[in-house]
Amino acid sequence: MTDTTATEHSRQDWQSDQEVRWCPGCGDYTILAAVQNFMADLDVKREEVVFVSGIGCASRFPYYMNTYGMHSIHGRAPAIASGLAVARPDLSVWVVTGDGDALSIGGNHLIHTLRRNINIKILLFNNQIYGLTKGQYSPTSEQGKKTTSSPWGSIDFPFNPVSLALGAEATFVARTVDMDRAHTQDMLQQAYEHKGSAFVEIYQNCNVFNDKAFIKLTGRDEREINRIDLEHGKPVVFGPDDQWGVVMEGGTARVVDVSAVGIDKIHVHDATADSPAAAFALSRLNHNPVGPTPVGVFRRRPRTTYETTLQQQIHDSQASRGPGDLARLIASTGTWDVKG
């Protein structure tokens, strides 16, 4: 076992001795490599990094990282990671989850973790299908999707994970795509640097049960006209020669021809805006059925973390009342003596 007191510099150092077992061609391999490369470039010690996961294909992730890790139970990773991060603010705590894990069984924990702004980095691998249980529709599957559990087409209306996270007032919300490793690493970097809960949706291809679900975003021919790269402080434009842009009308985002309205009318993305409303409107552009898809950082807003405030309360309480004295505590409601 290597001593890791020095900063790591190679991807290999972050690989565990476990054989990686995902289906050949799974998008998870690409994300794993991106995370390992990203970690290798970071000034962080391996022993101070913890990956916590729930259940699902993505949730095997911690086994393959040569860090501390826990493969827990379905949907509960954010809750477990919350306890760990609150207890140990010195650690870098990451949650790896999937669309079923995070948004179905674990939906409650996800929104409350985001609400509390606990310093956890949540990577949601979204392939819009249940892979581990072999192909049922998921909370992000489009309406009408035919699967083993929805032979007549899914009736459920899907969640948009970015909209959901913004609705929970997450302080950092981003989206990226497994095929674009450079973009993924950039989103990981920004999530890591954010103090508080960071939510990163990663579109991930399941080549067995939902192949090419994101082809419009990744295909050579389509991606240019479908992908919107959000950049803080820049007008939201996309397409060949930035032909199209996004305007805000009554709180709704709408795609327009830039030459028709003029670049001055195009919405300028402000990731740090106090209100998540504009970011939310942007997140609706590609929702049900389809539309041009924004990727990048939707929201990056500073807010005190849960554990910082808790630590402050402990500090203040000790400053004003002194460190806890058990003898005084148990006598605090009044005592009397009985003579022998």
Add this chain to the structure above:
Amino acid sequence: MDPTDNQVETVHTAAIRFAGDSGDGMQVVGARFTDASAIFGNDLSTFPNFPAEIRAPAGTLPGVSSFQVHIADRDILTPGDQPDVLVVMNPAALKANLSDLAPAGTIVANSDAFIDRNLEKAGYDTNPLEDGSLDAYRLLSVPMEELTKTAVEKSGLKGRGVLRSKNFFALGLMAWMFNRPLDPTLEWIDKKFGRDEEVRAANEMAFRAGYHLGETTEMFRHTYAVQPAKLPAGTYTNVTGNQALAWGIIAAGQAARLPVMYASYPITPASDILHELARHRNFGVRTLQAEDEIAAVGAALGASFGGHLGVTGTSGPGVALKSETISLGVMMELPLLVIDVQRGGPSTGLPTKTEQADLLMAMHGRHGEAPLPIVAIASPSDAFETTIEAVRLALKYMTPVMLMSDGYIGTSAEPWRLPDLEQLPDISVRFATETNANGEFLPYLRDEKTLARPWAVPGTAGLEHRIGGLEKEDGTGNVSYNPANHEKMTMLREQKIARIADDIPEIVVDSDEGADVLVIGWGSCYGAILAGVRRVRGRGMKVARVHLRYLNPFPKNLGEIVSGYRKVLVPELNRGHLWRMLRADFLVDAIRYSKVQGQPFKASEIEAKLMETIES
């Protein structure tokens, strides 16, 4: 009138029950009477009994709230089978409580509330204060509302607030009747209401007026003296089980030299543990009010993974929700304290009433083979030490532990002799800091004696490892579906828990020479069983008694003990959980004595059942 005219009757024990509408402040005055008695030096035991409804309509039977306190000049074990004095603030309180009153007991009634509307709500055709139906009792009708109004006139308080003080009027009257010291209550009123001078003054005036009414009115010439109890020497305080349990968690953290994380979701009757711990941030205890029960246990387990003492507390329905995560804790072999303050079930059941019907859930309520230690608290004064003991087992054996309490223990109060904190056990742990197998770290390499695995926490360089819910390969902890390995690991987990029997005290039977009936109990039945046993012994009969703190594993000599008596009686507030376990483990034809009324056993019930068993 010269107060020396009073007839003072010295009694050894007395039980007083305050009963009224749930908005009448009966719990408050009950607690104040208790504190004054504790400071006076009586031994005591209390039994708060309040409705589950948020606030049932005023004056109705479901809205009745009561608080019983038993005071004595010797050590007592229960809040008393029957109140000797019943204070009733309205007809519904009388109706709901009269059947419990001791024969020829005293009723102190707020006669102002016995008006037609209230009588009708309580289902009375005629006024029981006037129709002779209470002739078998000593009835004292007091116009408490009118007298309170007059008394608090000078406080400046106006409107509806005036009548709120009537509970303190009733308390003052009882303080006089039982020769309670006034100062503790007056100090409490100052502290509690000091910010609002009018309310403070009104409560004090009402309290004093009640006291003076007793002193000056002829109908109250009869008072009672209960002398201070002869308890073992020491410094005492008055505790509820939930309070002592919370303090036990803090103490356990100190004894273990570990920071504590208490994660919980509010649930009756366990919430007070969260409330108590949340108050004491200066002890460094982190409390987290989770979004649900599952998150609460998850956060506690996450904290344990990080090297903290993870604790979660709840009541039965909450344990049901936590069970999957507790199983994960069993598989990952991490320490975790799970507190179950049991209440009547199933489902929402009787949320404010007590029951012991979660024992088999604690024992078996997980999927797969998932054994864990179970430790039970016997009384409020036992909670502190037993909590520390449960934590000791969790840390030493790297396992979740179930700590069983119940609503009766949690909310009732009794004197507790303060422990010598210098004598707290050292339950500190040693985290793994180095590799343990030829330069490698095997997270599932076990201690030969305890079978516990090493606890290596994140942040420790060189010991990075992954744990999780999938079956572990022996030693490495890697995922393994190997059939033989699964069986081996199942056995190892089982043996680890079984070996705790070597680490807990053997049972010492409290037995009369030649007794052939053994009564065996656990948890909050402690007081009623011991009191029942004393009564049986007082009748010259022989009996043996065992009270279990450890429910899993059982103490090593328990089998020998239960097989050594002709009859084994098992009283429980359930349909026979321990009874079933004893029969299954030891093949003894134990006798079930079950009560499922949401109420604790009475000493008289145990006495009667024991007499029947002995004589049969």
